[in-house]
Amino acid sequence: MNRVVSRGSLLIVAAVLAACAAKRDEKEVDTRLIEEAVVGATRADAANSAQPQRLPPPPVAAPAADQLGRARAEMKMVSAPFAPPAQMAMPNPADTERYQHQQDNGIQVAAEQPVSTFSIDVDTGAYANVRRFLNDGRLPPQDAVRVEELINYFDYEYAPPNNRDTPFRVSTELAAAPWNSQALLMRIGIKGFAIEAQQRPAANLVFLIDVSGSMDSPDKLPLLKNAFRLLTDQLTGRDRVSMVVYAGSSGVVLESTPGNAKHQIQEALARLSAGGSTNGASGIQLAYKLAHDTFVKGGINRVVLATDGDFNVGTVNFEALVDIVERERATGVELTTLGFGTGNYNEQLMERLADAGNGNYAYIDTLSEARKVLVSQLSSTLYTIAGDVKIQVEFNPSEVLEYRLIGYENRMLAREDFNNDKVDAGEIGAGHRVTALYEVVPVGAKGRIDSLRYGAKPPAAAGKGELANLRLRYKKPGSDSSQLLEYPIRKDAVVATDKVSTDFRFAASVAAFGQLLRGGKYMGDFSYGDVTKLATGALGADAEGYRKEFVSLVALAKSLTPSPEVGKVSRISE
Numbered sequence: 001m002n003r004v005v006s007r008g009s010l011l012i013v014a015a016v017l018a019a020c021a022a023k024r025d026e027k028e029v030d031t032r033l034i035e036e037a038v039v040g041a042t043r044a045d046a047a048n049s050a051q052p053q054r055l056p057p058p059p060v061a062a063p064a065a066d067q068l069g070r071a072r073a074e075m076k077m078v079s080a081p082f083a084p085p086a087q088m089a090m091p092n093p094a095d096t097e098r099y100q101h102q103q104d105n106g107i108q109v110a111a112e113q114p115v116s117t118f119s120i121d122v123d124t125g126a127y128a129n130v131r132r133f134l135n136d137g138r139l140p141p142q143d144a145v146r147v148e149e150l151i152n153y154f155d156y157e158y159a160p161p162n163n164r165d166t167p168f169r170v171s172t173e174l175a176a177a178p179w180n181s182q183a184l185l186m187r188i189g190i191k192g193f194a195i196e197a198q199q200r201p202a203a204n205l206v207f208l209i210d211v212s213g214s215m216d217s218p219d220k221l222p223l224l225k226n227a228f229r230l231l232t233d234q235l236t237g238r239d240r241v242s243m244v245v246y247a248g249s250s251g252v253v254l255e256s257t258p259g260n261a262k263h264q265i266q267e268a269l270a271r272l273s274a275g276g277s278t279n280g281a282s283g284i285q286l287a288y289k290l291a292h293d294t295f296v297k298g299g300i301n302r303v304v305l306a307t308d309g310d311f312n313v314g315t316v317n318f319e320a321l322v323d324i325v326e327r328e329r330a331t332g333v334e335l336t337t338l339g340f341g342t343g344n345y346n347e348q349l350m351e352r353l354a355d356a357g358n359g360n361y362a363y364i365d366t367l368s369e370a371r372k373v374l375v376s377q378l379s380s381t382l383y384t385i386a387g388d389v390k391i392q393v394e395f396n397p398s399e400v401l402e403y404r405l406i407g408y409e410n411r412m413l414a415r416e417d418f419n420n421d422k423v424d425a426g427e428i429g430a431g432h433r434v435t436a437l438y439e440v441v442p443v444g445a446k447g448r449i450d451s452l453r454y455g456a457k458p459p460a461a462a463g464k465g466e467l468a469n470l471r472l473r474y475k476k477p478g479s480d481s482s483q484l485l486e487y488p489i490r491k492d493a494v495v496a497t498d499k500v501s502t503d504f505r506f507a508a509s510v511a512a513f514g515q516l517l518r519g520g521k522y523m524g525d526f527s528y529g530d531v532t533k534l535a536t537g538a539l540g541a542d543a544e545g546y547r548k549e550f551v552s553l554v555a556l557a558k559s560l561t562p563s564p565e566v567g568k569v570s571r572i573s574e
Contacts, residue, residue, distance in 0.1 A: 098309075099143035100348040102409035104521055107448050111397040111455070117418050119411040119425035120190065120389045120434050121146075122380075123354065124373075125339060125363035127153035129347060130517065131549075132365040134556040136342075140517060144347065147514030148407030151435050154510065154546060156503040158191035158433055167385040168192040168428055170472065170485065174440075174493050175500040178508050178534055179526035182445040184494060186438040187504055188393075188470065192385050194431035200379050202238040203259070203300040208287040209272060210307035212247040216274035219365070220341040224306050225269045227338065227370035231304075232266060234378050235259030242290045243268050246283025247276030256294040280311035284324055291333045300382050302359065306338040309346030318349060325356040326424075334427075335359040336381060338373070351410075358387065358427055372544075380429035386474040388425040388482060391436060392418045394469045399491055402441040402449060404522065406511050418473060421482050428474075437511050439522070440467065442491075448522075467491050505538035506547060513554055528558035 108116065126149035133140035161169040168190050177183040207228060215221040235241065239259030244252055254268040287303045295301055311321070325335055335357025339350045347363070354361035360381060362373045373381055390413060395403050417423040428434065441447045468489045473482040495501075513531045515523050532554050539547045 095343055097141075097144075097343065097345045098348045099141055100351070100410060101143050102146075104515075104518060105405045105407070105409055105412070107402050107404045107522075109402055109447075109449055110395040110400040114395045114397055115392060115415050116395070116403065116405055116438075117390065117392045117413045117415050118405065118408045118436075119413055120391060120428065120436075121148050121408060121411050121426050122152060122428060122432050122434055123149050123351065123361045124153040125347070125351065125361045126150060128363040128365045128369050129339070129345075131553055132342065132363070134553050134560070135365075137560065139557065139560050142518045145514055145517045146407060146410070147511055147518065148411075148436065150514040151407065151437065151507055151510045152433070154506065154550075156189060156433055156435060156507065158189040160191050161193050164193050164385075166485070167474070167476065168432075170470070170487055172470065172487065172489050172493070173495065173501060173504050174467070174489070175495045175504060176497050177439050178505075178530070179512055179523050180439060180441075182441055182447070184440045184442065185504075185508055186440050186468070186489065187507060188391065188436040188438075190389075190428065190432075190434040190472075192380070192428045192430060192432045195379055195383065197234070197379065200383055200430075201299045202240075202296050203235070203302065203382055204240045204256075204291060204294050204296040205235075205242070205300075205382075206287045206291045206294075206303045207241065207243045207254075208283055208303050208305045208307075209243065209245050210247075210278060210280065210283070211245045211272050211274050211276075212278035212310070213275050214278060214308055214310045214344055215341070217341060220308060221272065221274045223364065223367065223370070224338075224340050225272060226367055227364055227374060228269055228306070229266060230367075230370055231374040231378070232259075232262055232269075234375060235262075240294055240296070241265055242294060244283055244287045244290060245272060246279055246286075247274075248279055250279060250283040250286045252286070252290065256290075278307075278311050280307065280309075281321055281324065284321070288328045288331075288333055292331065295332070301333045302336055302382060303333060303357070304336045304338065305353065306340060306364075307350075308341040308344060309339065309349045310344045311346070311349070318352075321349065322352050322356045325353050329356065329358045334384065337361045339363040355426070356424075358384070358424075360427070360429065376544075377431070380432045383430045384427045384477055385430050385432075386428040387477060388421070388423075389428055389434075389472065389474045390418050390423075390425045390482075392471045392473075393438065394471070395440070396466050396468060399443055399465075399467050400440055401443050401445065402447040404439045406437040406439060406515065408436065418471070421475070421480060425473075435507055437507065442467075465491050467493075502538045502540045505534055506540065509535035509538060510550065513550075513557070517557065528554055528561065532558075 126144065126146040129144055130140045130150065133144070158171050159169055161167065171189045173187045173189070174184055177185040209224065211221065215224070232241070237258050237260040240256045241254065241259055242252065242256045243254035244250060253271070254265065257264055284303075284305070287305070291301055291303055329335070335354060336359040337350045337354040339345060339347060339361070351361045362369070364370050364373065411426070413423065413425070466488050470487040470489055472485040475482050509531050512523065512526055512534070513528075515521070516528060516531065520526070532551055535547065535551050535554065542548060
């Protein structure tokens with residue numbers, strides 16, 4: 001049965017609240033205002049009852065004296081100061097953040113599955129996002145933790161290539177795995193050639209900025225504007241900048257402008273404000289059109305998308321958005337995605353769009369992170385030196401019992417994809433460093449998988465004394481054909497624990513941390529305390545303090561992780 005609250009009753013409630021708020025510091029509340037409100041409310045009810053009503057009529061109002069008596073009785077029950085509505089605790093909005101679910105890479109028996117193939121990944125967004133969760137006092141969702149992005153967040157001193165004929169150089173290192181006494185840890189490191197700022201080709205950049213209502217938060221549009229100001233400061237007169245914004249619809253707020261017209265670009269940023277729904281597809285299409293209109297032949301042509309990824313009108317289908325970007329990458333315009341915000345963040349879309357657009361993805365949680373991505377690493381963020389980079393490792397069954405690739409779950413490729421130049425893979429920017437880690441159990445050690453009763457013995461190795469053969473394929477910018485690099489990894493390359501490099505130990509500590517955050521399925525008794533000990537002894541020079549910050553994040557994760565003993569019932573008390 002529907003009940004209609006009378007106008008008079010509402011006035012009474014309003015008067016009671018007002019009196020309480022005004023007198024919240026006193027033990028007694030002056031009822032004079034309430035008495036006046038009750039009388040007025042009774043008259044209002046009587047007047048309203050004389051008017052025709054479409055809704056069921058309200059209950060007959062009690063006499064003013066009765067209403068006043070009830071109000072006074074209720075007021076005597078108030079024993080604590082009344083908090084005004086502005087001070088009332090409101091429920092937190094629903095968390096609708098989206099992450100792609102991936103199962104951890106499993107253990108492979110070398111005799112059964114000797115080949116491992118994957119695309120490289122230079123994204124680092126997962127690390128900044130994990131940091132945001134931990135600094136907010138929460139453990140991140142397991143799907144938000146991509147171990148390879150945590151590892152690749154840090155710089156490692158890999159040797160650069162001797163010249164630009166081969167755009168990167170590969171190095172490997174082997175030592176005991178810190179968390180598995182039966183295994184080795186094999187590190188593959190790639191270092192692209194670096195360029196000075198003045199050597200960077202001219203850039204044609206289109207800033208594609210989400211100004212929808214969901215961006216109206218200090219960690220979104222205000223932070224975004226400051227991040228783009230930092231980027232603008234790095235541009236020169238050779239560069240061109242355009243700016244597209246989108247909410248319910250999209251539009252151009254800055255036509256192609258020289259990079260040294262900084263005041264004009266800054267003014268366009270300053271005018272941005274948030275409001276409306278989010279038609280991201282419309283903005284993406286307009287940004288690409290603008291990039292084509294101002295295309296710089298032989299230069300950097302890139303759309304820089306900055307958003308929380310909460311597309312809710314227009315084309316919102318995930319795969320349809322990815323298809324738009326995939327079609328555009330063939331035109332020579334690449335895409336970088338910068339993620340912002342919390343609560344409704346669509347990380348799954350941001351990462352996939354960057355992959356499809358031959359670009360990179362970063363999450364901006366602080367202005368310091370914006371400086372790292374858009375100032376310190378600008379050349380690697382914008383300038384691609386090698387495309388469709390794939391790694392294939394063939395393990396020697398006569399030397400390797402088992403192996404496991406750590407991370408790269410959403411970058412795995414079929415074996416036949418390695419030689420197929422039509423299959424897309426990751427890009428390496430100028431100065432980029434890429435690290436991949438394998439846990440390798442040698443023959444003779446105890447593996448995690450029982451041997452088959454009727455399994456055939458592994459064949460004799462073609463390369464005696466080799467643990468594995470490492471192969472890479474890559475395309476030079478503008479080329480449709482890949483080139484092959486090959487590196488055998490010998491068994492005698494294993495380094496004693498006391499001789500292992502500082503970078504190796506630190507990368508191992510980050511890999512362990514990421515695996516623990518994802519549940520620690522293969523970590524045994526290795527703990528956050530062990531991660532801290534390993535990382536603390538491998539800080540190195542650490543000029544920017546990123547490694548020290550990592551140690552602090554490990555401590556936060558440890559404090560937020562429930563003890564195994566929590567929830568257990570003591571048998572003594574039973």
